[in-house]
Structure formats: structure tokens, C-alpha cells
Amino acid sequence: MSRYWSQITKRIKPYVPGEQPRDRTYIKLNTNENPYPPSPRVIEAIISEAGEVLRRYPDPQCTALRQTVAQYYGLEVEQVFCGNGSDELLAFSFLAFFNPGTPILFPDITYSFYPVYCTLYHLDYELVPLDTSFQVPVEKFFEVNGGIVLANPNAPTGSCLPVSSLRDILEHNLGSVVIIDEAYIDFGGETARPLLKDFPNLLIIQTLSKSRSLAGLRVGFALGHQELIEGLRRVKDSFNSYTLDRLALAGGIAALEDDAYYRDTITKVIATRERIASALKDAGFFVVPSQANFLFLTHPAAQAADLYQQLRDRGVLVRHFNLPRIDNYLRVSIGTDEEMDIFLGCITELVGAAR
Numbered sequence: 001m002s003r004y005w006s007q008i009t010k011r012i013k014p015y016v017p018g019e020q021p022r023d024r025t026y027i028k029l030n031t032n033e034n035p036y037p038p039s040p041r042v043i044e045a046i047i048s049e050a051g052e053v054l055r056r057y058p059d060p061q062c063t064a065l066r067q068t069v070a071q072y073y074g075l076e077v078e079q080v081f082c083g084n085g086s087d088e089l090l091a092f093s094f095l096a097f098f099n100p101g102t103p104i105l106f107p108d109i110t111y112s113f114y115p116v117y118c119t120l121y122h123l124d125y126e127l128v129p130l131d132t133s134f135q136v137p138v139e140k141f142f143e144v145n146g147g148i149v150l151a152n153p154n155a156p157t158g159s160c161l162p163v164s165s166l167r168d169i170l171e172h173n174l175g176s177v178v179i180i181d182e183a184y185i186d187f188g189g190e191t192a193r194p195l196l197k198d199f200p201n202l203l204i205i206q207t208l209s210k211s212r213s214l215a216g217l218r219v220g221f222a223l224g225h226q227e228l229i230e231g232l233r234r235v236k237d238s239f240n241s242y243t244l245d246r247l248a249l250a251g252g253i254a255a256l257e258d259d260a261y262y263r264d265t266i267t268k269v270i271a272t273r274e275r276i277a278s279a280l281k282d283a284g285f286f287v288v289p290s291q292a293n294f295l296f297l298t299h300p301a302a303q304a305a306d307l308y309q310q311l312r313d314r315g316v317l318v319r320h321f322n323l324p325r326i327d328n329y330l331r332v333s334i335g336t337d338e339e340m341d342i343f344l345g346c347i348t349e350l351v352g353a354a355r
């Protein structure tokens with residue numbers, strides 16, 4: 001704490017990202033990165049943009065990338081907004097659409113960045129407890145609120161609500177903005193995109209970080225009614241006009257254009273997820289059904305904190321959240337088949353030893 005800090009800086013409780021250790025090489029299953037490289041066309045596009053043109057500012061409206069996204073999903077370019085990763089889009093959205101006073105609703109177990117934005121912006125929030133099987137209790141989101149944020153599929157559980165439930169939530173909340181964070185939607189969940197035409201209060205946030213293997217490039221986009229998009233632009237242009245650089249814009253477009261590569265990648269991740277989930281269940285683990293690129297698991301005879309450390313000692317890095325209700329669970333990102341076989345070998349041996 002420094003006396004020179006502003007009141008806000010003293011108040012905030014920053015998000016703690018998953019570690020990116022440099023002390024040794026780990027099998028890294030802790031931040032839901034994609035184990036496969038980005039499309040070669042992304043690399044080509046970035047290399048060809050990396051020239052004299054960097055002298056010039058990028059397009060502050062991200063027009064070409066927005067057109068690519070709009071065309072990809074059959075939307076109007078006015079319904080698309082691009083950001084420096086979806087975290088930035090969330091940061092802008094909380095400021096653009098939520099007010100102090102009436103609480104923002106989100107689940108008690110979800111992406112832990114949401115409460116951080118609330119504290120930053122002085123927004124009140126109410127945690128809605130997931131049920132005992134970690135499912136979202138839909139009716140709890142019908143009560144009066146100042147806005148709703150749902151990760152769908154949820155993190156760190158991997159569970160996904162069907163579109164019918166999202167429609168229900170939107171119909172009960174025509175007076176507030178409902179943000180659906182679809183960071184993991186490409187791994188098998190049902191997207192809320194078909195609801196965009198019916199609900200001017202729906203904002204969908206997606207990212208190229210997970211399904212397009214581009215966590216390092218920082219490209220996300222929001223989809224919503226033209227007026228919500230205009231709200232995001234007002235906030236962005238009050239912070240920083242050039243949130244996406246030229247390399248990110250070029251790489252993002254190329255990623256969406258190489259659809260065959262993307263489909264191949266997610267097919268592999270999903271197949272690995274299903275194979276490992278069933279092997280873990282055979283080994284006595286409880287595994288939450290996942291529609292994301294990670295698994296959330298617990299073992300009745302082992303302490304998750306111990307497993308985390310023992311896996312780490314063996315060079316396998318997973319995520320353990322020391323939080324109420326989930327402190328005996330591990331979140332394990334889906335790696336390559338080879339990486340997951342090593343993980344599986346280690347963890348089954350560890351719980352065998354723990355019995």
C-alpha cells in the first residue's frame with residue numbers, strides 16, 4: 001500500500017491469472033490454452049503485415065476484422081465489436097452497461113474476473129449459488145437486477161446451459177443487459193447467437209484465445225444489438241482508440257478464414273476430452289460433464305491441493321482454486337493426447353497411492 005495510490009487503486013483486488021512458470025518445462029494444463037498451434041495462415045498473415053506499414057496506426061474501428069466476423073456468423077458489421085482479448089470486452093461492457101445500485105448477478109462459481117470489474121467500477125453484485133451438481137439455477141436469474149453475466153459454458157465447471165434456458169433468462173430481463181461469455185462455446189456448447197435477433201439486451205462475448213489457439217495474440221469480439229456495440233465504442237474511445245494492433249487484426253482475420261483448420265483442431269480437443277473424462281471416471285474420479293476444453297474433477301479419497309502439488313512436482317501443471325465449495329476440485333485443460341496420457345498416468349498413480 002502506497003500513500004501515492006488513488007482511492008481506486010487502494011480498493012481494487014486484481015485478478016490473479018494462472019501461472020506461466022519459467023523455472024522448468026511443464027505439461028501445461030492450467031490456463032485452458034489450446035495445445036495445437038494456430039493455423040499456419042495466421043502466421044503468414046502476421047508476417048506479411050510485419051513491415052513498413054507498422055509505421056501507421058491500425059484501423060481504430062477494426063473494420064476488416066469486424067466484417068470477417070459478421071460474415072462468418074451471418075450478422076451485420078454494426079453488430080460486431082472487437083477487443084484486445086475478451087477480458088477487455090468484459091471490462092468495457094461492465095462500464096458501458098452496468099450502474100452502481102441494483103446488483104449485478106452472476107454465479108458463485110464462475111470466471112473470477114467478474115467480481116474484479118465490479119470492485120473496480122464500484123458496482124454491487126450478488127452471487128447466485130450453483131446447485132449441488134454445479135448447474136446454473138435459471139429461475140434465480142429472474143429476480144430484479146442491474147445486469148447478468150454468465151459464462152456459457154461456465155468456467156471452471158465446463159457445464160453449458162441450453163439456448164432455451166438463455167431465452168428464458170433474457171425474456172425475464174428485458175430491462176437489463178445480459179452478457180453471455182462464450183469463451184468456450186466452440187468446444188460443443190449451444191451458442192446464444194440465434195437469440196440476437198430477438199433480444200436487444202443480449203451481448204455475446206467470444207475470443208480467439210481458446211478455440212483458435214491465439215491466447216498470445218489478444219483478439220476477442222462482442223456480438224449484440226447495434227446500440228450495445230455503439231455503447232462499447234464510446235467506452236473504448238474514452239480509454240484507447242487503438243486496442244487491436246495491426247498484427248492482431250491481420251492474424252484474427254486469417255484465423256477465421258481458415259475454418260477447416262479450426263474444425264480439425266476442436267474435433268481433436270473434444271475427442272481427447274471425452275477419452276480422458278471416461279478414463280478418469282474409471283479411476284474413481286467424479287468429473288463434471290464438460291462442453292469446454294477442460295475438465296473439472298475431484299476424487300473421493302484424495303485432497304485436490306495435494307494432487308495439485310504432486311502433479312506439479314512431476315512436471316504437470318493444473319489449476320487448483322482455493323475457494324469455497326470447489327477447493328477439493330482440480331481444473332485440467334485438455335492438452336494433446338500424449339500430454340493427457342502422461343497426466344492420466346500420474347494422477348491415477350497418485351490416487352492409487354492415496355487410497
Ligand SMILES: *Cc1c(COP(=O)(O)O)cnc(C)c1O
Pocket residue numbers: 032084085086087088111151155181183206207208209215219220
Ligand atoms: C479465458 C477466458 C476469458 C478471457 O479470454 P481472453 O480473450 O484471452 O481475454 C474470458 N472469459 C472466460 C470465462 C475465460 O475462461
